Amino acid sequence: MRTRVPIFITAFVGVFMILKFFFVTPWISLISNELEQWGIVTLAFAIILGVLNLMKINLKTVMERKRDWGYKLLLLASMFFMMGAGGLQWYHDVMAGRTAEACEKAFAAASAPNAPAAAQQDAAALKSQKDAARLAADKNAFSFSFYNIYYPLAATIYSLLAFYVASAAFRAFRAKNLHATLLLIAAIIVMIGRVPIGGYIWKGFPWLQDWLMIWPNTAGQRAIQMGAAIGMIAMGLRVIFGIERPYLKG
Amino acid sequence: MENLVDLFGVWLTVLLTLAVFSFLYRDNPVYKIAEHLYIGIAAGYTFYQAFRTTIYPNLVQHMIDGAQKIQAGDPAGWQMQWRFGAFVLGMLMLSRLVPSWSWVSRWPMALVVGAFAGLNLIGYARANLVDQISATMIPLAGRMPGVNGMLPLLPQASPGDSSIINHLVLVVGVISVLTYFFFSKQQNKPLRRIGVVGIWFVMITFGATYGSIVLARVSLLIGRVYILTDANQPSMGYPFVTGAGLIIAALVIWRIWLLKPDDRNPRG
Incomplete structure (x- = not known):
């Protein structure tokens, strides 16, 4: 079993x-x-x-x-808050959808020939309800938390990596031998060729950068992709035939 | 009221951005607050997305639709009730939370692994192997479809245009890198020489990829700096300058009075 x-x-x-x-x-x-x-x-x-x-x-x-239980409490509180706000967002979306549907039907009825004046009044009333429901669906605690908490934090955490990538570059980009020199030259061409100052230093930099990315880089990436695909196929077959059983661990 | 909410949003964005940047000094309580808030919000968001975009439409709604079809006398509705199996497997997955029953979660995991192993097997074979080989089968000289006249020898003004040199670079690059990664047979002298060319291409690829990653991160950083400076308006109460001042003051207080002596030099 x-x-x-x-x-x-x-x-x-x-x-x-x-x-x-x-x-x-x-x-x-x-x-x-x-x-x-x-x-x-x-x-x-x-x-x-x-x-x-x-x-x-x-x-x-x-x-x-x-230790650090206060931070964990904040984590739990923010998690429950976002779940609740998500539920509310869902409800608002459903209501906005229903109102929009009712509004469309009311307008269709109002635009029919010989439609009574009451139908037009109903359609106008439903339109204001539809706008209010759409506003509630667009601006609520969920969208506020997404755009003012989640997005800035995610973008800033990723942007922090710029400092660490730059410091790693100082260690990696040393022309110790031919291979390291090739790595250094390719990285410098790509970095200089993609910023406006590269074009001011030498007009050929943007062209060289594009060429490097389209031809030699594609060749390397393509071969690596092919190797990875062969590995994936072999691993897939091993998993299907039960030779590899990662799901039995733990 | 709406303006007040917007203003609060701008202040929150700026303070959280600065709180994350405070990590550049060292791990500190301001950063930890931002970090835990991020994990909590992200977990809540992921939970909501899993329910709304997958569990509800693919399981709940599907079964409700099936039940309605059964009520209407459509036998296709019974077939739709098979989806109950996914619910059972999903509940078995949650057995991982109970250590004595955690082995039951192997069954749903086995299904997921099997399904995606089978799908990826064909997907990778098609997209990353067959299509890539086919894209490398290009003429090295003579006429080529889409090129007016003969294939030119040298690269053209537009770097993506075909030429003999460009095609040679691509074909030689792919073959030599594949040769470099070929470990199934001991490499003799000619193969080793091809492999040396392969490693040159690998180094150029890694360099170009690394350069792209550095620029992508720097571009994200510039985006965040723009957010901070754009928000720093007198009408909003200078959130960047005030927020930076508040965070620096909090860090100074923490460093002088609250940081325990044992934690001052974490690297020993």
Whole structure:
């Protein structure tokens, strides 16, 4: 039960996913598409599992007043706040959709020949309701948190890497031998060729940068991609045939 | 009221941006607040997205639609109820939270691994192998479809245009890099020489990729600096200058009075 069933499930599902490409029959497509959907839904549950695990670990720290428990409390509070705000956003979106639909119907009724005056009044009233519902869906706690907390934090954390990448460059870009020199020259051409000052120093830099990215860089990337694809295929077959069993760990 | 919310939003954006930049000094409470806030908000957002974009449409809505079809007398509705299996597997996945039952989560994991191994196997073979080989099968001389007349020898004014040199660079580059990564057979002298050319191409590729990454990060950094300077308006109360002053003051207080002596030199 603990080892054979998972191996059987992997082999069964993996084979159907491959068969789907080679046999275009309704029943194979039906089963493989359904299994694919099961995989997608199960992956979404894995995200839920991750969030629940984060909750479990941090709640334990807060309850036991361990080191940095205040930060963990902030983490939990912000997580619950965003979940609640998300639920509210969903509700607002549904309401906005329903009002828009009702408004469209009312306008269709009002624009019909010999429509009564009351129908036009209804349509006008529904239009203001529709605008209010749209505004509530566009501007609420969820969009505020997304644009003023989530986005700035994510962008700034990634931009912090600029400092570390630059400091790593000082160590990596040393012309110690031919290989390191090639790396250094390629990086310098790309960096100088992409900024306006590169064109002022020498007009050929932007052209050279483009050429380097289109031809030699493509050649290297392409060969690496091919190697990785062969590796992926070999690994996929090993997993499907049960030689590699990563899911049995842990 | 709306303006007040907008103003609060600008201040929050600036303060959080500066809080993350405070990490450049060292790990500190201001950064930790921003970091934990980010993890919490991101986890809540991911949870919401998983429910709204996957679990609800692909499971709940699908089964409700199926039930409605059954009520209407359409037998296709029964087929749609198969999706209940995904719900069972999803619940089995959550068994990982209970250590004595965590082995049950292997079943849904096995399904996910099998499904994506099968899908990737074909996807990679097609996109990263067959298509790439086909794109490398290009003429090295003579006429070429899309090129007016004969293939020129030297690269043209537009760097992407075809020429004999460009095509040679591409073909030689791909073959030599593949030769360099060919470990299934001991390499003799001619193969080693081709491999040497391959490593030159690999180094150029890594250099170009590294240069691109550096520029992408710097461009993100410039974007954040623009956000800070653009927001620094008198009508908003100079959030950048005031926020920077507040964060520096908080760091000074923390460094002088609150930082324990043991934590002052974390590197020993």
